């Protein structure tokens with residue numbers, strides 16, 4: 001069931017990692033609320049497929065691990081669609097790597113695709129939000145680092161870092177009425193995840209969760225909509241765990 005919010009009509013919303021999975025569901029959810037949605041991703045093919053049937057969903061191809069591309073894409077987006085009212089820092093990569101096998105370049109890359117661009121884009125959108133004395137930023141974390149999933153040390157460092165980033169930004173930007181929160185999803189059954197897992201994983205997931213169904217990307221999208229809306233106007237600096245109650 002989708003709630004209708006009046007907050008986003010004609011407002012410029014950026015969603016990163018919008019070509020697939022959770023980001024795609026979030027971008028479509030904001031588009032349904034009549035926002036002007038900048039859908040950012042490195043995956044040009046799926047990005048165009050995502051945007052094709054939606055007049056208010058604009059594909060922007062960008063490698064978020066490259067600060068120069070992030071800056072130039074932001075400048076282009078603002079020139080085309082105006083100042084940003086809501087930023088959803090969703091893009092990320094959960095590449096498994098043992099710390100003993102990983103090079104310093106691997107480490108740097110994992111931090112750049114999972115944490116750095118969230119800080120950079122937040123800094124880029126903040127001045128206009130400050131000027132208008134309103135704005136919402138949502139950063140995607142994960143419960144993986146809380147649950148100690150294996151061989152994901154760089155991912156854990158980045159996703160735990162997202163919580164610190166969120167609290168730092170909430171404190172700095174709160175006086176300008178800009179709210180900054182994080183979402184930490186549990187196991188979400190995106191298309192990518194569905195292609196990787198088997199019946200055993202599905203059963204194990206249901207066992208682990210209080211709620212006995214699989215979390216969909218749309219479940220995360222509905223949380224993002226609510227958190228970005230005025231319904232959550234007094235919530236900032238928080239991490240909302242959406243994991244169907246993992247015990």
Ligand SMILES: NC(=O)c1ccc[n+]([C@@H]2O[C@H](COP(=O)([O-])OP(=O)(O)OC[C@H]3O[C@@H](n4cnc5c(N)ncnc54)[C@H](O)[C@@H]3O)[C@@H](O)[C@H]2O)c1
Pocket residue numbers: 016017018019020021022023040041042043062063064065090091092093094113140141142143144184185186187188189190192193
């Ligand atoms: N699916 C889950 O179970 C789960 C659980 C916890 C957290 N998360 C987090 O949610 C977010 C979305 O995950 P997902 O499962 O939908 O993943 P996904 O792989 O389906 O989608 C991620 C998107 O990010 C894009 N992306 C990756 N690197 C990029 C780059 N350098 N520049 C631009 N775009 C880039 C990809 O092309 C892709 O479209 C991620 O931050 C992930 O860590 C997912």
